[in-house]
Amino acid sequence: MNQPVISVEDLGKRYRIGAAVQRHERIGEAIAHAVKSPLRNLRSLRHSAGADERDMVWALKNVSFQVNQGEVLGVVGRNGAGKSTLLKILSRITEPSAGRAIMRGSVGSLLEVGTGFHPELSGRDNVYLNGAILGMDKAYIDRTFDEIIDFASIGQFIDTPVKRYSSGMKVRLAFAVAAHLQPEVLIIDEVLAVGDIGFQRKCLGKMQSVAGSGRTVLFVSHNMGAVKSLCQRCVLLEGGTLVMDGPADEVVDAYIERYEQTLRERRPVIPGDHDLGEGYELHRTDGGGETLLRCGDPLRFEFEVASPVPLAQASTGITLCTPSNEPIISMSSKVQNVASSPGPASRWRVECDLGAVPLNAGTYVARVYVGDGVRDVARFSNAFVVQVIEHDVFGWGNKLPPVRSWGAVYWAPRWSIRPSDGDDPSP
């Protein structure tokens, strides 16, 4: 059987977007609008297909590709590029508006782990329920139940209501069920982004064994390391269309290049935290969005801080954290005794150059503190998100592990390893 397992032909999906919201200057207008709106809502809700072309947006357009038996295809693209829409169509959750897709073989999709989990039910009940929702039959769940529990390391808590589980346990159990789904075609969305590091590694291993067993896998992820290591081939979506289809390494590199280009075009504003920094604003002058770099690349933060009152002088601190907010590196101009240029000013420009950073592949977030030289006046949580992808930092063709199981940073010490048999133990 040499037919492709998935053939996507000119697939398109369009969504209706609400007409631009009208603003009302006067109360009379607003009331008139409110009275008329039920009728208009009814008209616009009636038929998405019959609605005005102006109100429609193509989330996916003219996408064609084929996937062969046993291939592991990565789908990459920025948020809103149409990745999720594509997966939803291929998993039959939503219907295409144009074109068609032919799937040959049983299809299982994991767009979320733990779909249908109910907090009041025990772990055991949820395994059965979630399994049934994913399309497993009862006999199969009975047969694999012990394996699932074992994989999740839930042990004696299996009959405890899931609401008493830690979030980690919940996710482990949910993934364990999902990992035992064995369709011929598997569609996966970002499920690796769950659990602690050890469990992530286990999931990646499971995915690799799935990929190696002749199953066809469609894999969407923002984790470029995972995409590179799991997929041979990759497609890149941009603005709903397929712009590249080729070997995973090439497509991921092209994606990073394109991504960095578009990042420079935006200038988002981040408000100060509510408890510290009400009224303060952080303006990202680097374009905003995720900062994407390879292991060992230089990292630089630059931004402007707008304060509601002029500050005589300014100090800044940056804490780089793991996604679970554990600090890894903290930097502070005050602690380094670096004074700002004198104020007063209510807009300060900050540049912080870290040079090459020895971060392992993974996602990191940066918190920014701003002080007036005496105390902190504002805090910006999640001001930056830094995505580090694996790279051959030691230059001999090796890559670091794709997950941070070795810790957050790597180091290149000077080694000395030699036989010690002939050594004279000094007295």
Add this chain to the structure above:
Amino acid sequence: MTALETRPSAPARLEPPLTDEVPGTDPVRETGREELILQPSGRWPTFGFGELWKARTLVRFLAWREIKIRYAQSILGAGWAILQPVLAMTIFTVIFGRLARMPSQGIPYPVFVLAALVPWTYFSSALVGAGNSLVGNPELVTKVYFPRLALPLAPIIAGLLDFCIASLLLTAVMIGYRIMPGPQIVLLLPSFLLLLVTLIGTGCWLSALNIQFRDVKHVTPFLVQLWLYASPVVYPVSLIPAARQPLYGINPLVSAIGGLRAALLGVEGPLPLTWLVSSVVASCILVSGILYFRRTERVFADVA
């Protein structure tokens, strides 16, 4: 191929090889490959019963989830299935039986009203459950595919347990009042079937409308209340003049609940013409409800 395999050997000792932790994965079987074509669907929907039948395990699990959740962390548990109709019976007996002196076809009012309250309680709670089944489970609608009809069906099936428990109560009360069903007991099954047909049809309509127009959420309580008084629950069918009865039968619950009461208590039931009207209307509701549901289910994930 992967980073994990090309890892330097010394640190690899710190972490056991991955393959030891990963449970075996069966190789893919090549047989029985089904072909599925996904494309914009035509104007006319199908019932899709075949697919629903294949998903019967899921329907069962969803119904079982409803039951488990309903009585999780409640002291009385299934006792509520008895307490609810008992409380309603008490209230209605005081208001309609004692104060309003409602005729009850020669049967003590508590038994008279309970015989209708048991099916009505099932109908109304299952209808509300079915109506909320899509809106209340957005993650099931937007994150995974299965025949969507399973969702409104689950509360309808789950409600049968409460219905059976309440029926036991009714039996006990009938024995207490020494009331025996007469030959009209043959009406029992057709009446219940009529109730079920109406329930599934209306449930499909309500759930499909609810996910598209959230106005339905506000309408449902009134609909249920209106339907209670439009059906012969607190009063007998015989209260309606015979000439008007077929018209009254447009509400299928007239024949369903009136029929159940007649079957159990041996009282006068709906006229044959009323039965006919109710059956036709109920069938229309069922067919149109399923077709409407199937026709609109393609947009559920987009509007949920």
